Amino acid sequence: MLEVSSLCAGYDSKDVVLGVSVAVGEGEVVAIIGSNGAGKTTFLRAVCGLLPVSGGGVEYEGRSITDMAVHEVARVGISFVPAERHLFPEMSVAENLALGAFPRRPDPSQLSLVFELFPRLEERRRQAAGTMSGGEQQMLAVGRALMSRPRLLILDEPTTGLAPKLATEAYESLAALRTQGMTILVAEQQVPLVLDLADRAYVLENGSIQMEGQAAELRDNPTVQRAYLGVA
């Protein structure tokens, strides 16, 4: 479904991501793990068109989206949830969700699907997004991303700023999406959580892929355990 080949990207002509290739199949959940500053965010931003690509390419369902602007990528069926969330703070939950469906009007059935996943959002539909707690904002960010009925959901560090319990809850909702057949690509530092969710994972360090494999295999890999799972 998504085929990223030897992608290079960075800031001000200095590349941070150095030839990363990642593939995501239909219905698959793929994780990108790595430490802070490894290039995960840069990679995802380049894939989504938020950052210019300086080398390599991105193909989505057989067509190149390498040079598409982010708003065009959003319209082909890919939704990106950045770590900073980028909600509309002065707008209500309902308005934030409505904009997720842009340029179409929000679809009631999709809206009830989002409310089913996050009942909290329905309770707070009139509240301004900026006044909600971190956990609720995270739900809204995912909810807004779902309103366009994406086929591929890309998330960057969905647990940023969340307490452990809320982080677990965030991953439970992603697991629920997965059972509905959603294809997910997620970058995460909280490696145990994401390896429980994912089918496959890539280890990204210093801008390139160091390891890849089935999530279960990586969980048992001594190097991964030492580096990311806190196993001595």
Add this chain to the structure above:
Amino acid sequence: MTAVVLDGIVLGLQFGLLGVGLTIVYGMGGVLNLAYGSMAVVTATVVSITMRSGWPAGPAVLLGIVTAAGFGLLLNLTIMKPVYRRRGEDRVLLSLLLTIGVAFIVDGFLVWRYPIEALSLSVGGDPVLILGVPMRTGSLLASAITILAGGALILFFRATTTGKAVRSVIQDEIGARLCGVNPAAVRRLIFTLSGALVGLVAVTQSMTSPVPISAGFEITILALLVTVVGGLGSIRGAFLAGLILGMVNAMSSFYIGAYVTTIILLIAAALTILLRPSGLFGERT
């Protein structure tokens, strides 16, 4: 006293709409358009000249407003291009420099070509008593048009998908892009709308007092005052600040004298900024 308050409201409504037209452009992308008032005098010139050549008021006003809107669109498609490539303070500064240049050229050209031109639309009819005060029909019509335009604007921003998209870009541009909103298209729309709004204000203003062709900078500065008091980028702030400043204007010109009103307005604006540096509703919509 009632008469002064009513005058203040009539003036304040127009100030509010004037401020909104400037503030939406700032909110969109941190751009200050100092050629704002020049778009108003373009409308004034077009309406005045076409009417003198025999056009009826309606079509002449329409053409005037469309011209100002087109002017706004043209600015956005030409000299704003390099501005949008900059970020933060660079963007504000470059927009100030480029648009002030445009203002000099446009104002200079108009004053050179039509030195004594001024737009003055006379609205017939006897004064109407409002709360015991005889109000000129021109003032009432101007207020009615302004309220209608303001209401339509609020409806547009609150209830339409496009209006929400505009607000989304004002609040978080990256978030808007992630939702599939194209900021460049929204900017085109807003610059055009801004031109139409200031053109409309020139028309309503001319129903109460003449708008001289040389008034470009004065209008820009007035709009800046309203915008800064209301909070840059805030639509409701601009409306509220417009009403307050309109009231201040009417009071000071009645009790003190018209020649000091500009100074009083500046003082009022300076006080607001000292007390609330980001304006009444800083950075909101």
